[in-house]
Amino acid sequence: MMGESALGGGRSTELSGGIEGMRRAGLVLLMLGLAACSSAPPPVAQLAPPPPRIGPPQGIDIPTDARDVSMELKGSGLDFVARYYRDPASRWPTLSPAEAASLSASGFKIVAVWESHSHKPDYFSYASGFADAVTAYRQAVAVGQPVGSAIYFAVDYNAQQPDIVGPVDQYFRGIGAGLASVHGWGQYRIGVYGSGAVCGYLKGMRLAQYAWLSNSTAWGGSMSYDGWNIRQGSRFGELSFNHDSDEAREEYGGFLLRGTGVAAPQDALVSGTVVAPPPPVQAVPAAVVSSL
Numbered sequence: 001m002m003g004e005s006a007l008g009g010g011r012s013t014e015l016s017g018g019i020e021g022m023r024r025a026g027l028v029l030l031m032l033g034l035a036a037c038s039s040a041p042p043p044v045a046q047l048a049p050p051p052p053r054i055g056p057p058q059g060i061d062i063p064t065d066a067r068d069v070s071m072e073l074k075g076s077g078l079d080f081v082a083r084y085y086r087d088p089a090s091r092w093p094t095l096s097p098a099e100a101a102s103l104s105a106s107g108f109k110i111v112a113v114w115e116s117h118s119h120k121p122d123y124f125s126y127a128s129g130f131a132d133a134v135t136a137y138r139q140a141v142a143v144g145q146p147v148g149s150a151i152y153f154a155v156d157y158n159a160q161q162p163d164i165v166g167p168v169d170q171y172f173r174g175i176g177a178g179l180a181s182v183h184g185w186g187q188y189r190i191g192v193y194g195s196g197a198v199c200g201y202l203k204g205m206r207l208a209q210y211a212w213l214s215n216s217t218a219w220g221g222s223m224s225y226d227g228w229n230i231r232q233g234s235r236f237g238e239l240s241f242n243h244d245s246d247e248a249r250e251e252y253g254g255f256l257l258r259g260t261g262v263a264a265p266q267d268a269l270v271s272g273t274v275v276a277p278p279p280p281v282q283a284v285p286a287a288v289v290s291s292l
Contacts, residue, residue: 057248059111060236065093067102069241074106076239080254082111082230082246085139085151090116100143100257109254111152111230111246112136112145113193113212118154124167129153129174130181137184143257145188150210150253152191155198158219164201172207191253196225203227210253215244229253 059080066073066081073081081103083095095112103110114136117123136151145151153175159168172192179185191210192202197220199211215232217223229252233245248254 057109057252059109059230059246059248060239060243061111061113061232061246062241062243063092064242065096065099066108067099069239070102070106072239072241073108076236078108080109080111080246080248080252082113082152085112085114085136087116087135094139095143097143100145104257107256109256110145111212111252111254112140112143112150113152113154113191115154115156115193118156118193121157121159121163121167124155124163124171126170126174126177129171130178131174133175133178133184134182137179137182137188140184140188146255146258147187148189149255150189150191152193152210152212152253153208155192155194156214158195158216159198160220161197164198168198168202169205169207172202176207189253191229195219196221196223200225200227212246 057079059078059082061082062069063084066083083099083103084092086092086094088094095110100110114132116132117128132153136153140151153172155168155171172190175190176185179188179190189209190207191212192199192208193212194202194214195216196213199208199213200221202208203211210229211225211227212230213222213225213228213232215234229250230246230248233247235243236245
C-alpha cells in the first residue's frame with residue numbers, strides 16, 4: 001500500500017508539474033505576441049532616386065500652350081521648354097503667367113522668345129525692334145520673368161549680308177533702345193534666334209548676349225557656327241505633338257518662377273503708344289563686314 005500510495009503521489013506531482021509548465025509556456029507565447037504587436041513595423045525598402053542624366057540640357061520649343069501636353073512632358077526627361085511672347089493680335093497663344101507657373105512647378109526651365117513677322121525681311125527696322133522690345137518686356141513682366149534671364153528675338157529667314165548689317169542690325173539696336181525706354185535694359189538680357197551668320201554677327205557686335213542657332217542648316221554660316229547657347233534640332237520621335245528639339249550648353253538664359261506668386265504688370269507699361277526715337281548712326285566695322 002505504501003508503494004501504491006507513493007506511486008500514486010508521484011503521478012500527482014508529475015501531473016501538476018506538467019500543467020505548470022504548460023502555463024508558463026503559454027505565458028511566454030502571450031508575451032511574445034504582445035511584444036510583436038507593440039513593436040515598430042520593419043522598415044520598408046526605399047527605391048533609390050534615378051541617377052542624374054548625363055549630358056547637356058535638352059529641351060523643346062513649342063508654339064502652343066505647354067499645359068495641353070503636360071502629361072507627355074512630365075515623363076519626357078526634358079530640362080527646358082521654349083515658349084513665345086507675341087504680338088497680341090497673333091492667332092498663336094502667348095506664354096501666360098499660368099502656363100509659366102505650371103512649367104516651373106513641374107521643374108522645367110523656360111526659355112522666352114519673341115517672334116512676330118520674323119520670317120519677313122522687310123519687317124526688320126529700328127522702329128519695329130523698339131516696339132517689339134517694349135511689348136516683349138510688358139509680357140515678361142506680366143509672366144514674372146526674373147531679372148537676369150534672357151528674351152530671344154527671332155530672325156526666322158536666311159538673311160544675307162546686306163540685310164544682316166542693315167535692317168537686322170538696326171532692329172537689334174532698336175531692341176536695346178526699347179528695353180532702355182522702359183527700364184528693361186540690364187534687367188533682361190538679349191538673345192537672337194537665327195542662322196549662324198546672324199548669330200555670329202550680332203554676338204560679335206554685342207547687340208545680343210545669347211545665340212540660338214536655327215535647325216535650318218542650309219542657312220548662311222550655320223554649318224560652321226559654334227558660338228551658340230542653344231542649338232535647334234529635329235523632332236523627338238517619342239513626343240506626339242508639334243515641336244522642335246533643342247540642346248543647350250553653359251548658361252543659356254532660361255528661368256524658373258520662384259514660389260507661387262507671379263509679378264503683376266506695371267500699370268505704366270500696359271497702355272500708351274510706343275514711339276521709337278530716331279535710330280543712331282552706327283558705322284559697321286569693315287573687319288566685321290568682311291568676316292561674314
